[in-house]
Amino acid sequence: xxxxTKLTIAEARDAMRKGDTTSAEITQACLTAIEGAGALGAFVxxxxxxxxxxxxxxxxxxxxxxxxxxxxxxLGIKDLFCTKGVPSQAASGILEGFKPEYESTVTSQxxxxxxxxxxxxxxxxxxxxxxxxTSVYGNAVNPWRRGNDDAALTPGGSxxxxxxxxAADLCLAAxxxxxxxxxxxxxxFVGITGLKPTYGRVSRWGIVAFxxxxxxxxxxxxxxxxxxxxxxTMCGHDPKDSTSADLAVPDFEAALTGDIKGKTIxxxxxxxxxxxxxxxxxxxxxxTAMLKDAGAVIKDISLPHTQYALxxxxxxxxxxxxxNLARYDGxxxxxxxxxxxGDGITEMYEKTRAEGFGPEVQRRVMIGxxxxxxxxxxxxxxxxxxxxTLIKQDFETVFADGVDGILTxxxxxxxxxxxxxxxxxxxxxxxxxxxxxxxxLAGLPGISVPAGLDKQGLPLGLQLIxxxxxxxxxxxVAYTLEGAAGFVAKPTKWW
Amino acid sequence: xxxxxxxxxxxxxxxxxKVEDDQLPALAGEFSAILDFIEQLNEVDVEGVExxxxxxxxxxxxxxxxxxxxxxxxxxxxxxPDAREGFFAVPKVVE
Numbered sequence: 001x002x003x004x005t006k007l008t009i010a011e012a013r014d015a016m017r018k019g020d021t022t023s024a025e026i027t028q029a030c031l032t033a034i035e036g037a038g039a040l041g042a043f044v045x046x047x048x049x050x051x052x053x054x055x056x057x058x059x060x061x062x063x064x065x066x067x068x069x070x071x072x073x074x075l076g077i078k079d080l081f082c083t084k085g086v087p088s089q090a091a092s093g094i095l096e097g098f099k100p101e102y103e104s105t106v107t108s109q110x111x112x113x114x115x116x117x118x119x120x121x122x123x124x125x126x127x128x129x130x131x132x133x134t135s136v137y138g139n140a141v142n143p144w145r146r147g148n149d150d151a152a153l154t155p156g157g158s159x160x161x162x163x164x165x166x167a168a169d170l171c172l173a174a175x176x177x178x179x180x181x182x183x184x185x186x187x188x189f190v191g192i193t194g195l196k197p198t199y200g201r202v203s204r205w206g207i208v209a210f211x212x213x214x215x216x217x218x219x220x221x222x223x224x225x226x227x228x229x230x231x232x233t234m235c236g237h238d239p240k241d242s243t244s245a246d247l248a249v250p251d252f253e254a255a256l257t258g259d260i261k262g263k264t265i266x267x268x269x270x271x272x273x274x275x276x277x278x279x280x281x282x283x284x285x286x287x288t289a290m291l292k293d294a295g296a297v298i299k300d301i302s303l304p305h306t307q308y309a310l311x312x313x314x315x316x317x318x319x320x321x322x323x324n325l326a327r328y329d330g331x332x333x334x335x336x337x338x339x340x341x342g343d344g345i346t347e348m349y350e351k352t353r354a355e356g357f358g359p360e361v362q363r364r365v366m367i368g369x370x371x372x373x374x375x376x377x378x379x380x381x382x383x384x385x386x387x388x389t390l391i392k393q394d395f396e397t398v399f400a401d402g403v404d405g406i407l408t409x410x411x412x413x414x415x416x417x418x419x420x421x422x423x424x425x426x427x428x429x430x431x432x433x434x435x436x437x438x439x440x441l442a443g444l445p446g447i448s449v450p451a452g453l454d455k456q457g458l459p460l461g462l463q464l465i466x467x468x469x470x471x472x473x474x475x476x477v478a479y480t481l482e483g484a485a486g487f488v489a490k491p492t493k494w495w
Numbered sequence: 496x497x498x499x500x501x502x503x504x505x506x507x508x509x510x511x512x513k514v515e516d517d518q519l520p521a522l523a524g525e526f527s528a529i530l531d532f533i534e535q536l537n538e539v540d541v542e543g544v545e546x547x548x549x550x551x552x553x554x555x556x557x558x559x560x561x562x563x564x565x566x567x568x569x570x571x572x573x574x575x576p577d578a579r580e581g582f583f584a585v586p587k588v589v590e
Contacts, residue, residue, distance in 0.1 A: 198551075200553070311535045334574070336577065344586050366526070367526065383536050425525070
């Protein structure tokens with residue numbers, strides 16, 4: 001077998017079970033690929049010793065004939081996940097040197113199933129960003145380029161390292177997290193599949209918190225089947241996360257029948273934005289036609305509060321972040337500023353946080369502090385939470401009217417150049433999440449599927465949104481769309 | 496909504512983030528731009544709408560009130576910037 005790094009999870013699983021290859025071989029191929037891919041800035045902490053050891057254990061387990069689906073599969077892990085004894089910094093200077101004494105529930109479940117950790121992946125600091133440019137490690141870079149132009153493009157964010165690593169075949173799949181679009185937007189920017197599950201489907205325990213009512217972890221994979229397989233292992237009830245749902249987990253891979261006859265797919269008119277590039281408009285209508293050809297009933301729908309999702313998000317997410325990030329005080333873990341003669345504990349807090357947090361994180365913590373402060377709590381925070389209720393009701397109404405899934409573009413543009421947004425005001429960057437953020441506010445499952453290339457040769461994605469807890473159905477619609485779109489393009493290696 | 500330098504200073508103080516005086520005007524400008532964007536929410540009629548407390552209609556799970564863990568002092572202190580004699584150490588708090 002050549003090019004073991006290009007295997008999907010399903011292909012690798014089947015090949016290992018047949019004895020055609022081993023986890024040790026695939027893992028070594030990935031480690032070699034990572035060695036040669038420093039220019040992508042995807043892997044920020046390398047764990048070859050752990051990977052080699054886990055692969056050996058996985059191979060022994062596969063030989064017994066009783067190995068789970070993820071056994072022996074080499075993965076990259078977003079730096080937001082706490083991994084025992086391995087740096088877990090959320091790409092922030094304030095967690096420099098932090099090595100957790102515990103393992104997140106998601107990574108525990110993956111490793112218990114025999115998955116292999118190649119290392120930790122780059123991301124925006126505390127998952128706040130849409131371009132991976134706020135990372136303390138420096139930028140992650142998109143393996144795709146515009147034609148022959150060698151300008152470096154963003155892999156999106158916040159799960160930019162995960163996106164870059166999967167698209168460049170440095171690992172078979174990666175974990176991501178999504179608070180406003182941080183799995184789906186980068187997946188779309190690099191031509192891979194990214195799934196944000198229903199809020200509560202995957203345990204948040206041991207994942208560095210950004211906005212707890214919105215955060216949800218999910219798989220970033222080479223195709224829809226792999227997302228189904230990986231989600232199966234990541235999800236399930238966890239007593240350590242009180243918002244984790246105690247619901248039965250269906251067999252997601254078995255749900256991939258490709259039969260969506262009679263399913264009703266909604267096309268929301270509010271997602272047709274002014275100034276939307278024609279290519280995205282076309283991609284969306286092509287995708288609609290593909291689902292129709294597959295037997296789905298297409299229905300025009302309205303989600304009237306869509307335009308208020310981003311402003312509501314930029315109250316709620318910073319408010320929760322200001323509270324969650326209060327723990328970074330220089331006392332229990334991470335960075336502590338050097339103090340001057342006579343400095344007390346307040347100076348220690350203020351200097352530590354000024355040195356440890358980057359500009360975007362500082363901005364959001366302060367905005368959150370402001371909207372929660374006395375006199376503004378009702379006007380901003382409570383109003384945003386009321387609007388959030390209305391946004392969720394929009395979805396409930398269309399689902400009650402018989403809509404099974406909703407098709408939208410994943411992003412308002414293809415990947416942009418690193419540094420291109422530096423001079424823009426922060427709002428311009430926030431607009432990247434305009435199609436994805438509603439899904440977090442409503443707690444729904446959403447998946448980004450690569451569906452085509454723009455005229456510069458960059459991948460574009462479509463997003464499907466499902467009913468709560470119906471990831472199995474959602475994955476099946478995504479699987480059907482994937483089959484019809486037939487996206488097989490890969491970036492040309494330059495790194 | 497326009498945020499003045501004094502408000503920016505107060506917010507930075509509340510957030511316990513040191514911001515130098517010469518940075519405050521720029522920060523106030525950024526806050527103003529973001530708050531202007533957020534002001535759109537005032538267009539929405541929220542009369543009689545409950546603020547969302549939980550996105551999924553479920554009661555938080557409870558567990559038995561029993562000790563499930565403990566005796567982890569070394570692990571708890573392992574990542575502390577300054578730990579002494581089994582405690583986190585900080586600058587003097589009480590005069």
